[in-house]
Amino acid sequence: MLKLSTLLLAGAAAATFAAVPAVAQQKAPLSILRIIDADNYDPIRSTATAAAEVMYMLADTLVTVDFDMKTIKPGLAESWTISPDGMTYTFKLRKDVKFCDGRPMTVDDVVYSLKRWIDPASKSPVSFRAGPVKDIRVDGDSTLIYELKEPYSDLMFQLALSFASVVDKNTVEKLGPNFGVQGFNGTGPYCWSKWTPRQELVLKKNPHYSWGPPIYKDPKPQIDEIVWKVIPESNTLMAAIQAKQADVTYYMPYIALDTMQRIPGMTVQRQENYIYDVFMGFKVDKPVAKDKVIRQAANMATNKEAIAKAIFFGKGQTLPSLLNPAVLDYDKSSADKMPKYDPAGAAKLLDEAGWKPGADGIREKDGQKATFTVYGIRNDSNPRISEAMQADLRKVGIDMKIQLWDATVAWGKLATQEFDAFLMSYPYVTATEAMSLYFRSQQVPTPNRMNWKDPKTDELLKSAATATDADKRKQALAEVQTQLTEANVWVPLVSQPLWVVATDRVEGARAHGLYGAGLYKGLDLKLKR
């Protein structure tokens, strides 16, 4: 046994020595670790964060978002104007852009990509994000006109998302349904090389690329090859980074961050403006959940701060209101109306409303037990968040039953009316987007799983979406936030922080996090050896 291991070691050492000259000439690829792969890499077909995080490297969008998550910066468009009525957007495009195959990008390519996104024949699940488009057309050789039927205040942010990526028509037509599966051709800093689903996706540097957004110091990519590796088990992922077998990840388990910070040379960096929120929503027409007192008591009884601390190991941040404070049009005054943690107050509130403790400690009113069922996806954090909430609610006499589902069946289950409440985490870019997504009555049954149908909300959200004036939009959204906070439709829990961990081989890693993409375009990243 000893002999065998000695032999193996000797062999490994020999292999390492043999590999040294090659390493000296060309640096080993940058390996980025993640926990899940996407189903495909066609920007308009996949809604997965796992697709978006690679898409930003493979392709470009008209505009980009700065690290503050609030400022729109140039992308493929070097400048733009918006008509006073908010219906016509005119983009002036760069002329030096080339696809990975070397073909110069034209304004027709952009029109093609955007039209493909909204074309009903493409059946894109995210076409609604493009807004009420009237026409997208070319004006001259480098101007694009995006015309709307009515104003859409969210447009610039939506155009910065990966869904609006510019792709090469020839490759799309050549590969058909296999576009983004067998190959890809975009104008991003890195080019598609090889994909082994659920294992790795290899990208090579786009040699032509020099049009990176101004949010980066260097507009050119610095790394020859990037490998996105999938490691589903978070302990293994942690060990791989710790052993420096991989270079970067933003899927490090929160519990390991402090340890990582203590390792010399390791960069552990946090994005303050990351928007990925966890909340519990109530179905407002279910027997127990329809009682506002129950919902309010749930908000008061849940120790959100303790959950953020214990479940996210001190790395989570309590959500003060329905929305993340980092988001555009977040309303602070409605956050002040959010019930504070006060279990005694919750118990008193329930008492006053006639919910009296039964023999088993669970409250009852008119023969109805204060019990409700929550559905959610079984991921790393949901079991622990829900269990902590369950214990908190039990202390005030509310019985919360937990039913978590495997990701394969969860989305189907979450579209039913079987449950009374649900746990959800989601990324978003603006308040208009988040609120319209979840609270417009036409969004019932999903994603408006609350069955919240309110004409006033609809009207306010409509006026926010079509506002041409930023103050008016802010005002409308503030009213919606106040109304929904007072109705206690949600129990906002935690904003999931984004932490990028990089080994000492990597320089310039900075957390971005647009739609979950921790490294965004991957520019400024350098390898030391």
Added chain:
Amino acid sequence: MSSPMKLERNALQPGAKTVEAAVSVAAAAPVRRKTVFRMLLSDVGSCVALALVVLAILCATFAPWLAPTDPFGNDLANTLKPPGEMGLLGTDGQGRSMITRLLFGLRTSLLMGLASVAFGCTIGGVIGFAAAYYPKASGVLMRFMDILLSFPAILFGLAIAAIFGPGLPAVIIALTIATVPLMARVVRGSALVVLQQGYIEAARSLGLSDLRIIIRYVLPNCLSAIFVFVTLRFGQVILLGAALSFLGLGAQPPTAELGAMAADGRNFLFFAPHVSVLPSLVIFAVVLAFNVLGDSLRDALDPKLRK
């Protein structure tokens, strides 16, 4: 009870040999039981196994009285404390005492095992006896059992949890279905041997009903095989149940279950190994104890192995 017995004996007068056989079987049982027990106790391994099983059953039964804290009350300020702090064995990810959770987890695991073995062995037993006693039905019944046998229990668990939702009932149903064909085969095998015996023929010639023959003459003579199977199966079922719970299909929070506890601790394996390791050790000990006990029982009950 006594009057039909008398009737039978009277009726059996002409075939004295058969009477003797039947009586000797009936009389041998208590003697054999004593021998078996003595044999079990003479072996150190089986003594330890028996003690562990008894201890596990006692802990599970009296968990609500033995547990030092509330099994559901969380304490988020004191999560993942190592053994020695906050109670002898530390706390879990919700700040609950590990001792309390282990006691209640064991209770759930044993109950799950008991329910699935009881249901599975009853149904499987009925099918096994029927297949042995009615050769015509045997083909259909046993082929059906073969079909069931070809599906792994985990697959049943996944399918049932997908249909009815994860939870203890789903696991119990899955484990029951997985136990039925095994039990049916064991029972049919030993019943076929018993049915060859002369006293069965005698009982038949007396005109006793099928049910009575099975219950009074076939079942008692298959008991040793059933007993060994049940003990061994109990250990396997606990392990399978823990595996299903580990996958999230079993007990739902806040119910403590050993497999689910091990899964819960997996996220902090490097930082608080006790959360995963302790329930795994309990599963290991209980399953091993049942397996050793089952093996010893088999040795003790097999006349060929007896000295």
